[in-house]
Amino acid sequence: xxxxxxxxxxxxxxxxxxxxxxxxxxxxxxxxxxxxxxxxxxxxxxxxxxxxxxxxxxxxxxxxxxxxxxxxxxxxxxxxxxxxxxxxxxxxxxxxxxxxxxxxxxxxxxxxxxxxxxxxxxxxxxxxxxxxxxxxxxxxxxxxxxxxxxxxxxxxxxxxxxxxxxxxxxxxxxxxxxxxxxxxxxxxxxxxxxxxxxxxxxxxxxxxxxxxxxxxxxxxxxxxxxxxxxxxxxxxxxxxxxxxxxxxxxxxxxxxxxxxxxxxxxxxxxxxxxxxxxxxxxxxxxxxxxxxxxxxxxxxxxxxxxxxxxxxxxxxxxxxxxxxxxxxxxxxxxxxxxxxxxxxxxxxxxxxxxxxxxxxxxxxxxxxxxxxxxxxxxxxxxxxxxxx
Amino acid sequence: xxxxxxxxxxxxxxxxxxxxxxxxxxxxxxxxxxxxxxxxxxxxxxxxxxxxxxxxxxxxxxxxxxxxxxxxxxxxxxxxxxxxxxxxxxxxxxxxxxxxxxxxxxxxxxxxxxxxxxxxxxxxxxxxxxxxxxxxxxxxxxxxxxxxxxxxxxxxxxxxxxxxxxxxxxxxxxxxxxxxxxxxxxxxxxxxxxxxxxxxxxxxxxxxxxxxxxxxxxxxxxxxxxxxxxxxxxxxxxxxxxxxxxxxxxxxxxxxxxxxxxxxxxxxxxxxxxxxxxxxxxxxxxxxxxxxxxxxxxxxxxxxxxxxxxxxxxxxxxxxxxxxxxxxxxxxxxxxxxxxxxxxxxxxxxxxxxxxxxxxxxxxxxxxxxxxxxxxxxxxxxxxxxxx
Numbered sequence: 001x002x003x004x005x006x007x008x009x010x011x012x013x014x015x016x017x018x019x020x021x022x023x024x025x026x027x028x029x030x031x032x033x034x035x036x037x038x039x040x041x042x043x044x045x046x047x048x049x050x051x052x053x054x055x056x057x058x059x060x061x062x063x064x065x066x067x068x069x070x071x072x073x074x075x076x077x078x079x080x081x082x083x084x085x086x087x088x089x090x091x092x093x094x095x096x097x098x099x100x101x102x103x104x105x106x107x108x109x110x111x112x113x114x115x116x117x118x119x120x121x122x123x124x125x126x127x128x129x130x131x132x133x134x135x136x137x138x139x140x141x142x143x144x145x146x147x148x149x150x151x152x153x154x155x156x157x158x159x160x161x162x163x164x165x166x167x168x169x170x171x172x173x174x175x176x177x178x179x180x181x182x183x184x185x186x187x188x189x190x191x192x193x194x195x196x197x198x199x200x201x202x203x204x205x206x207x208x209x210x211x212x213x214x215x216x217x218x219x220x221x222x223x224x225x226x227x228x229x230x231x232x233x234x235x236x237x238x239x240x241x242x243x244x245x246x247x248x249x250x251x252x253x254x255x256x257x258x259x260x261x262x263x264x265x266x267x268x269x270x271x272x273x274x275x276x277x278x279x280x281x282x283x284x285x286x287x288x289x290x291x292x293x294x295x296x297x298x299x300x301x302x303x304x305x306x307x308x309x310x311x312x313x314x315x316x317x318x319x320x321x322x323x324x325x326x327x328x329x330x331x332x333x334x335x336x337x338x339x340x341x342x343x344x345x346x347x348x349x350x351x352x353x354x355x356x357x358x359x360x361x362x363x364x365x366x367x368x369x370x371x372x373x374x375x376x377x378x379x380x381x382x383x384x385x386x387x388x
Numbered sequence: 389x390x391x392x393x394x395x396x397x398x399x400x401x402x403x404x405x406x407x408x409x410x411x412x413x414x415x416x417x418x419x420x421x422x423x424x425x426x427x428x429x430x431x432x433x434x435x436x437x438x439x440x441x442x443x444x445x446x447x448x449x450x451x452x453x454x455x456x457x458x459x460x461x462x463x464x465x466x467x468x469x470x471x472x473x474x475x476x477x478x479x480x481x482x483x484x485x486x487x488x489x490x491x492x493x494x495x496x497x498x499x500x501x502x503x504x505x506x507x508x509x510x511x512x513x514x515x516x517x518x519x520x521x522x523x524x525x526x527x528x529x530x531x532x533x534x535x536x537x538x539x540x541x542x543x544x545x546x547x548x549x550x551x552x553x554x555x556x557x558x559x560x561x562x563x564x565x566x567x568x569x570x571x572x573x574x575x576x577x578x579x580x581x582x583x584x585x586x587x588x589x590x591x592x593x594x595x596x597x598x599x600x601x602x603x604x605x606x607x608x609x610x611x612x613x614x615x616x617x618x619x620x621x622x623x624x625x626x627x628x629x630x631x632x633x634x635x636x637x638x639x640x641x642x643x644x645x646x647x648x649x650x651x652x653x654x655x656x657x658x659x660x661x662x663x664x665x666x667x668x669x670x671x672x673x674x675x676x677x678x679x680x681x682x683x684x685x686x687x688x689x690x691x692x693x694x695x696x697x698x699x700x701x702x703x704x705x706x707x708x709x710x711x712x713x714x715x716x717x718x719x720x721x722x723x724x725x726x727x728x729x730x731x732x733x734x735x736x737x738x739x740x741x742x743x744x745x746x747x748x749x750x751x752x753x754x755x756x757x758x759x760x761x762x763x764x765x766x767x768x769x770x771x772x773x774x775x776x
Contacts (some may be wrong), residue, residue: 018633020633107486117633118634118635145560175618177623177640178614178623178625179614181623181639181641181642182605182609182641182645183609185645186602186606186609188635190581190602193602195583213577214602218494218574218606221567224567226703229565229570230566233566235565235569235672243406245407245408245505245506246506247502247576247666249573251566251669253566253567253573254569254573278635281632284623288452288630297517312614
C-alpha cells in the first residue's frame, strides 16, 4: 500500500485549554480506504508520544519500513480498509508535519521554540475536529489509540459525544499517575540539562541530541516489562564473552537502549518531546470536575477499554478506574485485560487479540439500530471474546 | 548516641575481581556497642548505593540527622547495641572516607578519577575482610544489608563460609536484572552527558552536578512504588491551585525529585556513582558457575531472606530465585515476603517487622549448639514469624 501524507492548514485562532488563542494550525494526515456514501465508516487513529500521521503502508516502494501500525491497518486487517475509511493525523505540537514548536511562526517568520503555547490532549482533539470537518465526517464510527492515543480517545468520547459512535482505549489512563509524571519530568530534565538545548532555541545550531536520547532511553525502559527485558536481553553481553571491567557499553540491554536513543534523535524534535510529555502529564479527565465519573456524564459512545497485564506505565488498575467511572454513568463499556509479557508495548504487538476484540466490538457498534444491549463488562484475563 | 567515624589504611595490594592489583586501601568505619570477650557478637552492616559508614547515632549533639539506619541500631533496637558489636564501613569505591575515585592516588599525588579500577561487590567484601582482621573478629554473628548491601551479604556467605554464622539479605537479588542494568546505564549516561564530567576529571573545576542530580532522580523513582507515590504526591500541585500551562516544576512529585537530586549532589561524588552502579550491574553470583545453585555450594551460614511486595527494583521473584538456589544446597534458609506499599525503600522503613524477624533469627543462630534444625522455609505474605 503506497500512501501519501497530506496537509491541511486551518487559518483560524483556536482556543486552547490554557485560555490562549493560537493559529494558524496545519495538520499532517494520512487516510487509508474509502469514505462511504453515508460518511459513516470513518475511523480516527490516535498516535502515542512518538507517533505520527504515517500509520500504515509505505511512502514509496523502496521504503524499508511501513507505518507505525501497519500490522493492524489494511485490507482484511484489524482496521479493514476494504470496509473502513481510516484517518491518522499528527498531533498539534508534533514534529512530523503538524504545527509544533519547530514550525515557523508566520507572524514572526521564526521558529516557535518555547514561544509555542503549552498544549493539552484536549487541544489535540480540538484540532482533529477541524480535520473531521474538512473531511466531511459528521460522526466517526470509532476513535482508537493506545497510550497517549488512548487519552485522546477518552477525550473524544467525553468532549464530543455527538461525533463518535464508539471509542477504543488501549493501554491508557484517564488520569496520569505521579510515577508517570516523575518519569516524564526526569526525561524533560535530561533535555533541559543538554547545553545545546539553549532554552529551546537550537534550530540554527547543534541539536540537544544527547538530552533527547537520554529522554528516549528512560521512556523505552517504561515501554518494556521486566519479563520482556529478561527474555530479550537478560544479562547477555554484547560482543564480549566476559566482563570487561570498564565503562564500555557491554550488556546487550545497554546497547539496545543507546541505539533506541540515538535513532530517535534522527526523527524527533526535543521541544516536541517537552510539549507532548507535558500534555500527557496534564491529562486528568477529572480536572475541574468533582469526580472522574462526573467527567463522563455526556458520553454516549460505546467504549472498549483494553489493558495489558505487564504494562507498568499505565497498568490495568488505571484502566479499571476508567471503566468504573464509565459504568457509573451507565455507559456501554467492554473491558478486557490481555495477559501479555510485552509491557506497555503490548498494545502495538498483541495485534491478533486486538483484532478479535475490535471485530466483535465494531460489529456491535454498527448494529446499534438493534434493541439496546444491557451495559456489560468483561473483566479478567484470558477472555476470548469481549462481547456477550 | 555520639559516634566517631574511624579510618584504617591497609598498606597492601589487594587482588580485584578484574585481575588488577590495587592498594593501599583506606576504609572508613563506625562501631556501635562492645565486642564481647569471645569476639562472637560482631554484626557487619552493609550499606546500599548511597550509604556510608555512618549508620547510627550522631557525630555531634548538634547534628540535625542521625545515621542512615538509626531506627534499627541502638540499645534495645533491632540490632541491639547492648548485646551486639555492630560495625559499618563505607565500601571501597565510595566517597565517604573509604578509598574511591575522588581519593588521592599516593603514587601520583593526583585524584584517581577514572584511573580508579572498576570494582565489584566481591571486591567490597574482600576489603571488609581486612577490616574484620583488623578488629580481631574471626567469625561474625551475622552480616546484614539491603539492596546492594544484600548483595554484599550474599557474597559474604558464598565466599567466606568460615567467617559468617549467618546472613540477612533484604530487598536484594543474586543476579541483577536487565531492567536494573538499563536504569543504571541511563543514570550513568546522564553523568557522562554533563559537560562538567569531563571524563571523570573534574575535581579542580565545577562538578557534574546536573548529571548526578538526574541520575539520582532516576534512582529515586525506582526506590518508591507506584502506590507510595500516589499516596505521597498523587497529582497534587506545588504552590498552585491550577495548571500553569508552562514548564515550571508544578507537580509535587516533580518538586520532590528535584530536591532529592539537588541534595544528593552536596554529599555524593559522580564518579563514585558510576563505579558503584557498575559494581551492582556486574553482580551475578552465577557468573563463572554452571548455575546459581552451584555458586552457593560452600555456604554454611543460616540465611534470612526478606523481600517486599511492592519492590519493583529487586522484586520478590528475585529473592525467591535466590532462596531456591540456597535450598537446592540444603542451606538453612528462612524467607519472608513483607507486604508493604513502600517499594524498595521498605527495607529501611519497615523496621518493626524486620525487628521481629531478626530477633527470632539471631536467637536461632546463637543456639546452634542445639540439634540441627531441619531446613525450613516460610514463604508467603503476612507471616508473623519467620521461624518455626
